[in-house]
Amino acid sequence: MTRLRQLWYDVRSSFWFLPAFMFTGAIALALLLIDIDTRLAGDMFSNWPRLFGAGAEGARGLLEAIAGSMISVAGVVFSITLVALSLASSQYTSRVLRHFMRDPANQFVLGSFVGIFAYCLIVLRTIRGSDEGSFVPALAVLVGLLLGLVGIAVLVFFIHHISVSIQASQILATVADETLRVIDKLFPADAGPAADDTDEPMPAAAPGQRWHPVSAERSGYIEQVDVEALLVFAVGHGAVLRLERRIGDFVVEGAAFAGVLSAKPPTEADAARLRAALSVGRTRSLDQDVAFGIRQLADVALKALSPGINDSTTAEMCLDRLGALLLRLADRSIRARRHGADGRLRLVDCGPSYEALANEALDSVRQNAAGNVSVLARLFVVLRLVGAHTRLPARRRVLLAHAQAAAELARRSVEAPRDRERLDALAAQLVSELSAPALD
Numbered sequence: 001m002t003r004l005r006q007l008w009y010d011v012r013s014s015f016w017f018l019p020a021f022m023f024t025g026a027i028a029l030a031l032l033l034i035d036i037d038t039r040l041a042g043d044m045f046s047n048w049p050r051l052f053g054a055g056a057e058g059a060r061g062l063l064e065a066i067a068g069s070m071i072s073v074a075g076v077v078f079s080i081t082l083v084a085l086s087l088a089s090s091q092y093t094s095r096v097l098r099h100f101m102r103d104p105a106n107q108f109v110l111g112s113f114v115g116i117f118a119y120c121l122i123v124l125r126t127i128r129g130s131d132e133g134s135f136v137p138a139l140a141v142l143v144g145l146l147l148g149l150v151g152i153a154v155l156v157f158f159i160h161h162i163s164v165s166i167q168a169s170q171i172l173a174t175v176a177d178e179t180l181r182v183i184d185k186l187f188p189a190d191a192g193p194a195a196d197d198t199d200e201p202m203p204a205a206a207p208g209q210r211w212h213p214v215s216a217e218r219s220g221y222i223e224q225v226d227v228e229a230l231l232v233f234a235v236g237h238g239a240v241l242r243l244e245r246r247i248g249d250f251v252v253e254g255a256a257f258a259g260v261l262s263a264k265p266p267t268e269a270d271a272a273r274l275r276a277a278l279s280v281g282r283t284r285s286l287d288q289d290v291a292f293g294i295r296q297l298a299d300v301a302l303k304a305l306s307p308g309i310n311d312s313t314t315a316e317m318c319l320d321r322l323g324a325l326l327l328r329l330a331d332r333s334i335r336a337r338r339h340g341a342d343g344r345l346r347l348v349d350c351g352p353s354y355e356a357l358a359n360e361a362l363d364s365v366r367q368n369a370a371g372n373v374s375v376l377a378r379l380f381v382v383l384r385l386v387g388a389h390t391r392l393p394a395r396r397r398v399l400l401a402h403a404q405a406a407a408e409l410a411r412r413s414v415e416a417p418r419d420r421e422r423l424d425a426l427a428a429q430l431v432s433e434l435s436a437p438a439l440d
Contacts (some may be wrong), residue, residue: 022111179293
């Protein structure tokens with residue numbers, strides 16, 4: 001089931017799925033309309049000569065013009081998309097390309113043009129002149145004309161859409177919105193009080209029990225984990241499972257990715273069941289990987305802070321989006337210990353924790369923001385905003401550590417006294433607020 005879900009996620013993310021579906025649908029529409037024309041040909045269409053009165057040569061010329069223009073425009077759309085992907089990769093990070101590939105608007109535009117082209121080809125082959133036993137599918141030709149007009153509108157929409165979608169603010173909003181949806185799915189607000197339940201002790205091994213490793217069957221990144229399947233396995237075998245790798249980690253073929261606390265080592269069939277609960281692929285996937293969404297935003301900030309680009313505004317926008325993600329996580333329960341239906345601890349996950357996600361979001365940005373007054377100031381503002389909505393003392397201590405690290409960096413890297421005084425004031429206020437207990 002895990003692999004099927006991952007396969008469906010990959011299919012939806014691919015650039016070919018929707019265009020292929022539309023291509024097939026256009027062929028089916030053409031065949032349907034031709035069949036209708038065959039059944040209704042004659043007097044019905046003769047009553048509307050301005051709509052259905054085209055002869056065989058006129059219909060051929062019309063459909064040939066539409067088909068030729070649509071396939072030409074499809075090539076232009078493909079070229080523009082490649083240029084947009086190249087710009088996004090060089091200007092931001094290659095990890096945002098997935099969002100362009102899975103953008104339904106881009107897929108719909110390409111599918112529209114290849115679909116109209118296929119439609120015209122199917123209708124063209126049925127048109128016959130008087131010397132061939134005259135047949136002109138008038139209704140299908142009229143729909144082809146309308147589809148050609150729709151294609152023009154789609155082209156205008158695509159030019160507008162692609163010019164908007166390559167803007168930094170739009171890319172960051174897309175990544176952040178998708179990550180927020182993953183947070184809401186994995187850590188719902190109604191899952192109980194916010195707490196990282198990593199403090200619960202590991203179960204002690206009973207006499208005769210020990211940890212048995214389970215190795216991966218191939219190398220790759222963990223894309224999805226079927227938690228329910230793992231819990232069912234653990235309860236059914238009276239065992240405790242411990243994942244040695246978290247979602248997004250790279251596993252190596254033959255290396256252990258999990259451990260089973262039981263009296264007997266798992267059989268090969270049991271090991272196969274455990275492996276089937278994990279989806280391992282060539283790249284990280286955002287479907288269950290909150291850290292990957294955070295990583296993409298941090299990577300865009302790092303590219304913006306690089307000497308070759310030096311775009312502080314984009315880095316500040318990244319911090320704003322990262323702050324929104326940390327704020328959404330501030331009061332969510334991030335479970336690392338999971339209990340089975342019998343109420344006993346059955347699954348020990350190795351992450352993520354709030355601290356790990358905060359480090360993923362802020363460490364690399366701070367480390368590359370030395371001397372950048374505006375970015376450091378925005379970092380203090382973001383930390384203050386997140387801290388104001390964070391109640392758990394452990395999570396406030398995480399934010400406090402980041403605030404102190406940023407304050408130390410500002411004192412060390414900012415030379416201008418005026419700028420340093422401004423950052424010192426922001427840092428002092430932030431540290432004071434985070435050191436105090438959270439207000440209810």
